[in-house]
Amino acid sequence: MNITTILFYLIAACILGAGILAVTSTKIFRAAIWLLFSLVSVAALYFWMQVEFIAAIQIVVYVGGIVVLIIFSIFLTQQSGKEMPKPRATKTISSLAAALFGFLFTCNLIKHYSFESAIGKPFDSSIHTIGIQMLSTQEHGYILPFEVISMLLLAAMIGCIVIAMKKESTQ
Amino acid sequence: MSESPLIPILIVSTALFFIGMFGLFTRRNMITMLMAIELMLNSVNINFVAFNKYLFPDKLNGLFFTLFIIAIAAAEAAVAIAIIINLYRSHTSIDVEDASEMKF
Numbered sequence: 001m002n003i004t005t006i007l008f009y010l011i012a013a014c015i016l017g018a019g020i021l022a023v024t025s026t027k028i029f030r031a032a033i034w035l036l037f038s039l040v041s042v043a044a045l046y047f048w049m050q051v052e053f054i055a056a057i058q059i060v061v062y063v064g065g066i067v068v069l070i071i072f073s074i075f076l077t078q079q080s081g082k083e084m085p086k087p088r089a090t091k092t093i094s095s096l097a098a099a100l101f102g103f104l105f106t107c108n109l110i111k112h113y114s115f116e117s118a119i120g121k122p123f124d125s126s127i128h129t130i131g132i133q134m135l136s137t138q139e140h141g142y143i144l145p146f147e148v149i150s151m152l153l154l155a156a157m158i159g160c161i162v163i164a165m166k167k168e169s170t171q
Numbered sequence: 172m173s174e175s176p177l178i179p180i181l182i183v184s185t186a187l188f189f190i191g192m193f194g195l196f197t198r199r200n201m202i203t204m205l206m207a208i209e210l211m212l213n214s215v216n217i218n219f220v221a222f223n224k225y226l227f228p229d230k231l232n233g234l235f236f237t238l239f240i241i242a243i244a245a246a247e248a249a250v251a252i253a254i255i256i257n258l259y260r261s262h263t264s265i266d267v268e269d270a271s272e273m274k275f
Contacts, residue, residue: 008176012183019187019210023194028203035206038187042213045180049224054237058216061241066209066248073252074202077259087197095196099189106185110178115226117175123228133231134238142235149242156246160253166260 004048011048014041026083028074036067051125177225180217187214201255201265205248212244 018038025031039062046055134142187210194207216237223233259265 005176008179012179015183016186016190019190022210023190023198023203023207028200031203031206035209038210039213042217045183045217046220049180049220051220051224051234054216054220054234057238057241061245062209062213065245069248069252070202070206073255076256077202077265084200084203087199092197095193098196099193102192103185103189106189107182110181110185115175115177117177118226118228121228123224125224125231125234130231130234134235140230140232145235145239149239153242153246156250160249163250163253164256 008045008048011041011044014038015045026086028078028082028084029071032067032071032074035070036063039063039067050123053125053127053130175225177221180221180225184214184217184221187211187217199266199268201251201258201267204267205251205255209244209248212240216240 015038018034018041022031022034022038025034039058043055043058043063046052046058133140134146137143191207191210191214194210195204198204198207219233219237219240223231227233255265258270262269
């Protein structure tokens, strides 16, 4: 039980605790803040795994983008201090049973699967390597998904404007 | 660390996925359902990064999948929030039970 393991369990407790509070809190604004803490803890887990670029992207996109967007939409659509109605008890119990069953089933599968560990090989996730491979047109390059995803982001941007635009002619 | 920490990471991501699923089942507010979906997407990202780092460290494919999933999640959240705001304008409520025109 060294310091790395203790740090991992601390991060895992933060992720799961904040996640549980994010889906059970009755005030919607508090749920959004707990989601923020959960996403920051996931970024901490990426730092723990020494994939710094993914951790930075996680903080920039999720914490700086998506959570801020969610908080804005909470402000636009409802009173943030108001309590949400609690779900029915039967629904809570059956969803809890379904989630618990799925969790235990998947854990059972993970425990009994023997992963072929590859400790010896070096893991090079520097930004230089990622950038070279992402824009490469060679065999393992990702230039085509990169271009497709840029088209998707453009389409999503135009789609958001069109969907959320007020229709003047119908009023 | 002597042994690979892959199994604990997988258990954490499984727990996060089913927390998100529980939230998706119990919540009736659209914004909170969107938050539950974000939690599920994050658990998938943790899985991709962990498999890449501990099973195939000589490749980078898991990292690229994670990057593309994050980009798609951002696009999905933006479109979903546009739809939610549009729904709020027409129904003055974002509860999924209130939008029942297309229910058979």
